[in-house]
Amino acid sequence: MSVKGIGNDLLDQGRIARVIEKHGERFSQRILTPQELAIWAQRGYSVNYLAKRFAAKEAIAKALGTGIAKGVGFQQMRIHSDELGKPLVELSGAALARVVALGGEKVMLSLSDEGEMILAFAVLC
DSSP: OOOOEEEEEEEEHHHHHHHHHHHTHHHHHHHSOHHHHHHHHHTTSOHHHHHHHHHHHHHHHHHTTSOSOTTOOGGGEEEEEOTTOOEEEEEOHHHHHHHHHTTOOOEEEEEEEETTEEEEEEEEO
16 A cells, blocks of 8 residues: 555644634534534533644645645544544545545544644545
């Protein structure tokens, strides 16, 4: 399995906190899928949770070579975890079509945080 694309995103959680203050639920509903919104609510509307999903989706979009454009949107990417906490990626719509067009099979994702900073790294294989 060869690498078809890579992407990363570095984000200050404070930026997301400010966007939430300004735009409220509109922002979270734009970024998170319905399943992610439910988990976010269970976690007490954690800024960290939302920031990690935002950074992850930006990194994935970069790995696809499109960014959030050309039909690829936040709602076409779902981030969840396996039983050990490893992040998993589910794609649909134009995001999935782009993976297929590039000859990819899956997106691997790594998420890290230190203090207020979030790092997401995505590899399309």
